[in-house]
Amino acid sequence: MLPRLSQLLLAALALSGVVSADPSGDEELRDFFAREGAAVKPLNLGRRSAATTQTRHLRPTYEREETILKKRDITPPDIGQVADFGGQDPEPIRNGAGDTFFANSNHEIDAQNPDNVAAPPTDAGTVPNLKWSMSLSHTRLLKGGWVREQTITDLPPSKDLAGAELRLSPFAYRELHWHRVAEWGYILNGTGRISAIDDSGRSYISDVHGPSNGSDPDIYYFPPGVPHSIQALDQGLEILLIFTDGNFDATGTTFMLSDWLAHTPLEIVAQNFGVNVSELGGIPQKDPYILKSTVEPPPFGHASEQAVADPQGDVPSPYVFHLDQQKKTNAPGGWVKIQDSVTNFPVSKQLASALVFVEPNGLRELHWHINDEWLYIISGHGRATAFAGGSTARTFDFQPGDSAVFPVSYGHYIKNLSPTEPLIYVELFKAEKFVDFSATQWLALMPRQVVADLLNISIATVETFKKEKQIVIA
Numbered sequence: 001m002l003p004r005l006s007q008l009l010l011a012a013l014a015l016s017g018v019v020s021a022d023p024s025g026d027e028e029l030r031d032f033f034a035r036e037g038a039a040v041k042p043l044n045l046g047r048r049s050a051a052t053t054q055t056r057h058l059r060p061t062y063e064r065e066e067t068i069l070k071k072r073d074i075t076p077p078d079i080g081q082v083a084d085f086g087g088q089d090p091e092p093i094r095n096g097a098g099d100t101f102f103a104n105s106n107h108e109i110d111a112q113n114p115d116n117v118a119a120p121p122t123d124a125g126t127v128p129n130l131k132w133s134m135s136l137s138h139t140r141l142l143k144g145g146w147v148r149e150q151t152i153t154d155l156p157p158s159k160d161l162a163g164a165e166l167r168l169s170p171f172a173y174r175e176l177h178w179h180r181v182a183e184w185g186y187i188l189n190g191t192g193r194i195s196a197i198d199d200s201g202r203s204y205i206s207d208v209h210g211p212s213n214g215s216d217p218d219i220y221y222f223p224p225g226v227p228h229s230i231q232a233l234d235q236g237l238e239i240l241l242i243f244t245d246g247n248f249d250a251t252g253t254t255f256m257l258s259d260w261l262a263h264t265p266l267e268i269v270a271q272n273f274g275v276n277v278s279e280l281g282g283i284p285q286k287d288p289y290i291l292k293s294t295v296e297p298p299p300f301g302h303a304s305e306q307a308v309a310d311p312q313g314d315v316p317s318p319y320v321f322h323l324d325q326q327k328k329t330n331a332p333g334g335w336v337k338i339q340d341s342v343t344n345f346p347v348s349k350q351l352a353s354a355l356v357f358v359e360p361n362g363l364r365e366l367h368w369h370i371n372d373e374w375l376y377i378i379s380g381h382g383r384a385t386a387f388a389g390g391s392t393a394r395t396f397d398f399q400p401g402d403s404a405v406f407p408v409s410y411g412h413y414i415k416n417l418s419p420t421e422p423l424i425y426v427e428l429f430k431a432e433k434f435v436d437f438s439a440t441q442w443l444a445l446m447p448r449q450v451v452a453d454l455l456n457i458s459i460a461t462v463e464t465f466k467k468e469k470q471i472v473i474a
């Protein structure tokens with residue numbers, strides 16, 4: 001009876017994606033369940049036929065119709081996995097606690113956030129919401145594109161950074177402007193051309209592209225005060241924008257050139273530029289934010305044709321970083337590309353980032369940082385638990401377009417829940433250098449007895465801990 005039960009459990013755990021696709025590799029876990037099996041309430045769990053094994057969650061199957069249990073009666077062995085509701089909408093029920101939704105609920109939001117509805121028993125205490133879907137942001141529609149933001153009013157724990165998505169139609173401009181804070185951009189799709197000058201009047205113009213032709217996209221960075229603009233090229237453009245202040249919408253943060261001139265006496269504007277007032281009769285009286293171009297620019301790759309001869313020369317350190325020219329740091333369960341001012345992108349003094357690729361079932365290891373981490377899901381589905389200290393923790397579920405924050409020092413992991421699709425996301429920090437601490441590395445490098453005594457595990461087990469950061473575990 002016991003071996004059979006443990007095998008079934010392992011099959012189910014493998015399906016859940018919690019353990020691994022191949023339970024035969026998990027001998028220790030098998031032994032554990034063989035030992036502990038009697039304490040786990042027997043459930044009629046079985047491997048679903050191959051054609052229907054699309055779920056990654058524990059799912060009971062029933063041999064006979066008449067033995068069907070009510071959902072509320074099911075207590076699967078709870079190792080903290082995503083609660084399973086047999087493909088039905090999640091209900092606030094877990095481990096014999098809770099009850100069904102008796103009136104109504106937003107089932108689509110529930111389905112995206114099963115860990116809000118029926119959290120793992122490891123969650124505890126009050127941890128604020130750390131997640132914001134860009135789909136909940138107000139979208140400003142403009143002639144030539146749109147923009148939507150996540151600022152501190154949407155996600156109060158994100159104090160260091162705010163984010164936005166910006167879409168430009170083919171050839172449309174994000175108008176000339178500057179910010180009190182630094183701006184970092186990740187090209188989500190399409191092609192564009194950015195232009196700027198530095199404080200010595202040295203100019204910069206460069207084309208940027210999204211993840212086209214199987215390559216990673218470009219990143220750009222503008223230091224505080226550096227005036228810039230962006231024009232989409234023939235494909236149009238969508239950008240993830242990050243600003244180094246959560247309160248990004250505050251007055252005094254963003255300055256549009258046309259807005260400034262519209263609020264300066266025209267006589268002064270004319271004298272300033274040394275032109276006749278009559279030349280300026282048509283300048284806009286309201287900043288457009290995004291505007292269409294009147295003439296098609298030279299195509300992608302021909303930015304230099306538009307460059308103005310600059311007596312001061314070019315900026316010494318580029319504002320664009322080509323992720324596709326950077327080598328991956330390979331990890332057992334994926335890879336990462338780190339960009340920061342100390343390592344490879346000197347100008348990016350206030351923004352460090354990591355593009356993280358997590359293979360199916362992979363795990364971004366337990367770790368923490370010395371700055372707030374802001375993250376954005378590019379593709380795939382993830383699950384993360386934020387440990388806030390003081391016996392409090394909260395688990396979140398992520399889908400593409402979600403942003404989130406792990407406040408400084410919060411311990412966390414991110415698990416790719418899918419057995420087939422990669423999880424791709426970016427981690428961002430208001431910092432000149434990417435810094436993280438790995439829990440495994442820490443324990444591997446401490447005196448073994450200290451760890452063995454604390455965790456009540458054998459020295460032999462402690463000796464297996466990896467001394468190098470794993471970054472992403474298979």
Ligand SMILES: *[C@@H]1O[C@H](CO)[C@@H](O)[C@H](O)[C@H]1NC(C)=O
Nearest residue numbers: 188189190210211212235238
């Ligand atoms: C970019 O947009 C095109 C056209 O809508 C689409 O086919 C493609 O999948 C998008 N690429 C990415 C990386 O989202």
Ligand SMILES: *[C@@H]1O[C@H](CO)[C@@H](O)[C@H](O)[C@H]1NC(C)=O
Nearest residue numbers: 190191208209210212213300
């Ligand atoms: C992608 O490949 C096509 C065809 O080779 C090329 O025209 C285009 O410029 C490439 N895009 C980028 C961003 O390199």
Ligand SMILES: *[C@@H]1O[C@H](CO)[C@@H](O)[C@H](O)[C@H]1NC(C)=O
Nearest residue numbers: 270274275276277278279280
């Ligand atoms: C400005 O332009 C107007 C109209 O062309 C002209 O009459 C006037 O003399 C000009 N003023 C100066 C200072 O050049």
Ligand SMILES: *[C@@H]1O[C@H](CO)[C@@H](O)[C@H](O)[C@H]1NC(C)=O
Nearest residue numbers: 035452453454455456457458
């Ligand atoms: C350590 O774990 C063993 C089981 O492996 C258990 O019997 C024992 O009570 C634990 N000790 C402490 C101090 O929790």
